[in-house]
């Protein structure tokens with residue numbers, strides 16, 4: 001069944017080859033077609049083109065009878081579906097009380113050390129049913145999709161017991177079944193040290209490795225492992241143990257690194273061939289050089305992922321996105337959508353923060369939330385760009401010159417219609 005989308009004034013984020021992501025200076029300009037069209041078969045793009053030329057199958061060379069359905073989009077601009085490579089959308093409730101404590105001057109770290117923060121979220125999640133968690137997470141996912149996001153990574157980490165971690169990951173499994181967008185699951189049992197293990201964190205690490213991990217793997221509930229490697233949370237040594245145990249069971253890693261300090265997170269990530277090192281609010285030349293040299297290694301390198309929503313909401317430094325791009329790295333950004341440090345669903349907002357706070361050009365920030373974010377999940381051949389062979393996941397906008405206007409006219413939703421595998425996603 002072939003569908004031809006036309007009536008596209010501008011189609012942004014096109015690529016000649018499937019799976020291309022962008023490093024450093026390659027991020028400076030967005031490839032686009034004007035007066036564009038896209039041919040879709042079985043949910044995948046098979047050809048696309050415009051006034052500048054075409055990639056893949058050419059609609060001009062095609063007989064009328066070869067196209068079964070024509071969809072006139074009415075002169076809009078089209079962008080690839082955005083990719084959110086780091087979220088925590090399965091949670092019980094917002095932490096309004098901590099928001100107010102922070103506004104009165106208390107720090108995120110101090111609140112966490114006193115048993116709030118992640119442990120507060122865990123207490124609430126442990127007593128909530130799987131069905132209620134599913135319903136709340138599905139609602140959040142719909143908001144994200146309505147803002148143009150069509151790939152989402154979702155972490156556990158508010159369970160902190162075997163039972164509750166499995167409960168969270170089963171919610172993610174149901175989301176995967178019920179939504180046609182691409183969803184990836186990450187096991188983050190090592191997100192916080194439960195009160196019962198205070199003073200003996202290695203015992204909790206043992207529980208993660210010997211009890212939780214085998215069950216998660218056996219049920220096929222995770223695509224990756226994650227650890228909150230930072231001051232007051234898990235040490236480099238504990239992180240290394242967990243990542244090695246997970247790798248032995250076939251799980252690749254992506255970790256929380258250097259949110260609260262220069263704590264060795266990047267070093268342990270690169271040593272464990274992690275797909276990404278996320279946060280990096282603290283990141284010196286040493287870390288930047290190490291990330292750059294990792295690109296030459298056999299595994300292809302660790303993607304630096306900035307989470308500017310967290311910096312905005314907590315008032316902490318921003319990851320040095322500008323310096324990471326200038327060093328030639330495939331910088332990516334994600335929402336970190338969670339109830340404690342980044343209650344932000346929209347990658348359009350992250351795109352804007354990347355520009356105003358990290359001095360990224362609009363084009364650079366666009367690549368950071370599309371193909372480079374896909375690379376952080378090693379799914380750049382599936383999503384993140386409009387290229388033959390990739391999923392027909394895209395959104396339309398009536399905003400003109402969208403790449404520049406989206407981060408400029410901030411705090412509004414520029415996304416009008418969302419298509420997933422070539423079908424319109426209708427919010428119920």
Ligand code: NIG
Pocket residue numbers: 088117118121228256259310336338339340341342
């Ligand atoms: O990425 N830093 C660790 N985890 C989350 C926040 C978790 C929370 O505060 O609930 C983050 O910021």
Ligand code: FE
Pocket residue numbers: 086087088256336338
């Ligand atoms: Fe996070």
